[in-house]
Amino acid sequence: MKNYVDLEEETWKLYQEARVSLQDKFCELDRICVENTAKVLAAFWANHVSESHFGSTTGYGYDDAGRDVIERVYAQIFGAEDALVRTQFISGSHALSKTLFGILRPGDLLLSISGTPYDTLHEVIGIIDNPSSLKSFGVLYDEISLANDDFDEEKIVDYLKSHLVKVVEIQRSKGYSSRKSISIDKCQKIIAKIKEVSPKTIVMVDNCYCEFVGVLEPTEVGADVVVGSLIKNLGGGLAPNGGYVVGKKEIIQLVAEALTLPGEGRDVGPTLGVNKAFLQGIFMAPQVVRDALKTNCLASYLLDKLGYQVEPSLLEERVDIVLTILFGNKKDMCLYCEGIQAGSPIDSFVKPIPVDMPGYQDQVIMAAGAFTQGSSIELSCDGPIREPYLAYQQGGLTFESGAIGVLKAVDKIIKARKED
Numbered sequence: 001m002k003n004y005v006d007l008e009e010e011t012w013k014l015y016q017e018a019r020v021s022l023q024d025k026f027c028e029l030d031r032i033c034v035e036n037t038a039k040v041l042a043a044f045w046a047n048h049v050s051e052s053h054f055g056s057t058t059g060y061g062y063d064d065a066g067r068d069v070i071e072r073v074y075a076q077i078f079g080a081e082d083a084l085v086r087t088q089f090i091s092g093s094h095a096l097s098k099t100l101f102g103i104l105r106p107g108d109l110l111l112s113i114s115g116t117p118y119d120t121l122h123e124v125i126g127i128i129d130n131p132s133s134l135k136s137f138g139v140l141y142d143e144i145s146l147a148n149d150d151f152d153e154e155k156i157v158d159y160l161k162s163h164l165v166k167v168v169e170i171q172r173s174k175g176y177s178s179r180k181s182i183s184i185d186k187c188q189k190i191i192a193k194i195k196e197v198s199p200k201t202i203v204m205v206d207n208c209y210c211e212f213v214g215v216l217e218p219t220e221v222g223a224d225v226v227v228g229s230l231i232k233n234l235g236g237g238l239a240p241n242g243g244y245v246v247g248k249k250e251i252i253q254l255v256a257e258a259l260t261l262p263g264e265g266r267d268v269g270p271t272l273g274v275n276k277a278f279l280q281g282i283f284m285a286p287q288v289v290r291d292a293l294k295t296n297c298l299a300s301y302l303l304d305k306l307g308y309q310v311e312p313s314l315l316e317e318r319v320d321i322v323l324t325i326l327f328g329n330k331k332d333m334c335l336y337c338e339g340i341q342a343g344s345p346i347d348s349f350v351k352p353i354p355v356d357m358p359g360y361q362d363q364v365i366m367a368a369g370a371f372t373q374g375s376s377i378e379l380s381c382d383g384p385i386r387e388p389y390l391a392y393q394q395g396g397l398t399f400e401s402g403a404i405g406v407l408k409a410v411d412k413i414i415k416a417r418k419e420d
């Protein structure tokens with residue numbers, strides 16, 4: 001590697017130490033990868049996936065055998081009754097929006113129990129006014145914050161006893177917040193409680209960034225509907241776009257009719273050549289997620305050595321592929337992002353700079369050199385330029401490329417320190 005990547009001696013030394021220290025952690029990640037690979041293969045076997053499923057449809061997309069088999073494979077992997085896996089979902093946010101619009105009716109109440117949802121849902125729900133929001137259709141919304149990074153069970157139970165809640169929404173990954181992401185155990189516990197107090201309430205989980213990080217998915221612990229993005233974990237870096245929704249049959253039906261049109265629902269939707277990428281993507285996903293997690297652990301180790309606070313710390317259990325890094329100043333945050341960009345396969349020669357972005361109060365810096373636009377299963381690092389200068393790193397299609405990106409980023413900081 002030394003012939004190709006110019007790194008300080010100190011960076012090299014830290015990397016060698018990290019490789020030794022991370023061995024046990026990597027063994028555990030390999031074990032989870034084997035479990036999930038077996039889970040995926042079993043779903044391919046049971047559903048007789050064959051080369052004929054790589055075919056494509058155009059126009060209405062009637063009778064697309066590949067699309068049907070992909071959806072059966074997803075349903076089995078998630079232990080769910082049914083699934084909708086479509087290129088017509090632009091991404092995870094769109095799949096979340098369609099799921100909410102599919103289930104909720106005027107007068108219904110939506111309750112988030114993991115605090116304020118992800119930024120892109122604010123205008124969908126009507127937290128920020130938009131004439132096309134759920135709120136504009138008369139859907140009511142309320143939220144309960146987490147308490148000490150866990151569900152506030154007492155408040156949730158009281159709320160469910162005194163209100164008729166149609167949908168409870170749980171967002172597992174932290175988004176641009178400083179909270180911890182939510183483990184499957186915590187989800188299981190609160191879902192059981194919700195079902196006990198209010199059996200008719202639909203539990204919906206935003207599973208973005210969490211798929212295949214552990215061996216259980218939310219539908220396997222009682223969630224009614226689970227939603228995610230194919231330009232994150234389950235696309236395996238190969239899906240060109242898309243989203244998935246898995247869960248109860250009647251819910252998937254409602255979402256399908258919201259995505260296409262009432263009366264045609266899931267029977268239409270041309271696949272336009274994506275079937276092979278979706279199948280190969282989910283096949284690769286356990287390994288890609290493992291490598292993203294190894295990249296995350298390496299960054300966690302190195303940044304800790306350089307004196308930055310990271311979340312999760314190396315010893316903590318991973319729930320998603322995101323690492324929060326507390327830089328404490330703008331200079332280090334920007335240097336790190338520059339290094340991530342410089343180590344990317346695509347657009348390595350451009351320098352990321354903080355810019356104003358629609359929907360954000362502060363300037364945002366984004367480092368990403370990805371094969372697929374906006375794909376955050378590929379190594380990327382971003383964050384708003386404001387106190388306390390938190391950046392969010394995620395992805396890494398292979399551990400080796402992810403590691404080189406992280407080393408280049410760390411090296412930028414080490415070089416700058418030498419100059420000071």
Ligand SMILES: *Cc1c(COP(=O)(O)O)cnc(C)c1O
Nearest residue numbers: 091092093118173175206208229
């Ligand atoms: C990324 C993300 C989304 C949105 O997914 P996109 O594919 O980027 O639209 C939604 N929720 C959470 C928690 C996320 O991290």
